[in-house]
Amino acid sequence: MSRLDSFIRRLEAQRACLDLAANLVAAMSGPVLELGLGNGRTYDHLRALFPGREIFAFDRALAAHPDCVPNADRLFLGDMRDTLRRLALPAPAVLVHADIGGGGEAASRAMAQELVALVARHLAPGGVVVADQPMAEQGWTAQSPPGGVAVGRYFVYRAGVPRA
Ligand SMILES: C[S@@+](CC[C@H](N)C(=O)[O-])C[C@H]1O[C@@H](n2cnc3c(N)ncnc32)[C@H](O)[C@@H]1O
Numbered sequence: 001m002s003r004l005d006s007f008i009r010r011l012e013a014q015r016a017c018l019d020l021a022a023n024l025v026a027a028m029s030g031p032v033l034e035l036g037l038g039n040g041r042t043y044d045h046l047r048a049l050f051p052g053r054e055i056f057a058f059d060r061a062l063a064a065h066p067d068c069v070p071n072a073d074r075l076f077l078g079d080m081r082d083t084l085r086r087l088a089l090p091a092p093a094v095l096v097h098a099d100i101g102g103g104g105e106a107a108s109r110a111m112a113q114e115l116v117a118l119v120a121r122h123l124a125p126g127g128v129v130v131a132d133q134p135m136a137e138q139g140w141t142a143q144s145p146p147g148g149v150a151v152g153r154y155f156v157y158r159a160g161v162p163r164a
């Protein structure tokens with residue numbers, strides 16, 4: 001597969017998984033977290049999927065397209081390992097999208113492992129994690145990728161709901 005084909009499939013997988021997640025959490029209330037604002041492409045898609053819902057975005061520094069810059073009170077700049085640790089959300093997140101890759105495969109996977117517990121801390125019961133790296137956590141169930149998305153290309157997990 002050419003690098004162009006691979007890039008296109010990654011973006012298609014990203015969109016399909018975010019669309020799936022939006023359906024899974026449609027009946028839940030709570031904010032959305034975008035870990036890895038980058039250029040703002042997926043942030044913009046999340047805004048379209050979740051109109052009116054609070055979306056909090058994280059990155060080391062602001063590099064987003066001017067049309068995709070969150071309000072200052074919803075933008076957390078700095079290392080996510082610090083900003084997520086200090087984060088106080090108004091309510092647990094129903095969806096966390098972690099799109100953190102870029103520093104090489106091994107480094108990206110290691111970063112994802114460092115972030116898993118912090119993500120879990122902010123995720124609502126029944127909430128969904130969509131990630132570009134494996135992020136398995138105890139109590140989360142891996143969801144089958146949507147049709148057309150190859151296993152291992154993008155990852156979807158759902159947190160369990162504690163029994164009463
Ligand atoms: C693949 S890009 C995100 C692309 C973005 N979702 C988009 O659609 O435009 C990954 C981003 O994660 C950020 N990132 C990775 N690890 C981070 C960390 N520990 N703290 C803060 N930002 C991090 C990088 O700075 C980079 O902007």
